[in-house]
Amino acid sequence: MNEIIIIAIISGLAFLLFVVTITLGWTKKNKQLKLTSLLIFFIFCGLAGWTGYLVINKTYNKVADSFRMRSGEEIYKALFDNRKADCVRILNYQDQVVPKIDYAIWLHFETCPSELNRILNPQNFRSNIVSTKGWNSEGPLAHENWFKPETLGDSIMVNINIDENGNGQYIYINLDSTEVFVKDIID
Numbered sequence: 001m002n003e004i005i006i007i008a009i010i011s012g013l014a015f016l017l018f019v020v021t022i023t024l025g026w027t028k029k030n031k032q033l034k035l036t037s038l039l040i041f042f043i044f045c046g047l048a049g050w051t052g053y054l055v056i057n058k059t060y061n062k063v064a065d066s067f068r069m070r071s072g073e074e075i076y077k078a079l080f081d082n083r084k085a086d087c088v089r090i091l092n093y094q095d096q097v098v099p100k101i102d103y104a105i106w107l108h109f110e111t112c113p114s115e116l117n118r119i120l121n122p123q124n125f126r127s128n129i130v131s132t133k134g135w136n137s138e139g140p141l142a143h144e145n146w147f148k149p150e151t152l153g154d155s156i157m158v159n160i161n162i163d164e165n166g167n168g169q170y171i172y173i174n175l176d177s178t179e180v181f182v183k184d185i186i187d
Helices: 002-027 031-066 072-080 113-120
Strands: 089-094 104-110 126-131 155-162 168-174 179-185
Touching: 002 031, 072 089, 072 104, 113 168
Parallel strands: none
Antiparallel strands: 089 104, 104 179, 126 155, 155 168, 168 179
């Protein structure tokens, strides 16, 4: 960013110098000043073009980075901070790309009980053991056929932490605390 500002200032100064020399060249009818102003004008055009290129290039890179899909590891870190144990294995994920359209982050991973306790302890979850008999996970990811908390067993632990706006997390855990499905809703 500093490079763009410096080149823009130099470009502006070159334009001012062009205006001054062309004005002096016309008022004094000095051919040498007119040619010098023409040279300064070409320098100004080069600097302005370079500034425009830098602005477009940096803007494009920023926009491209903001639409870059995160990996499962990056999603896990964003949701739960740095893991303390080396027992997490991301099995599947779907990131929220466009808010309001993609209303949630979906994550499926294997873990160990200690890492799961680290995730759940600082949060204010309502926990229940729920029977999965008759569950049907026909939802936004049904076509991908992987977000199915009912595959965790006949009974699973369901942890819910949702605020008054409907934002929060649903965490589905098998009873031995080794496999987890997460739906993180951010609207």
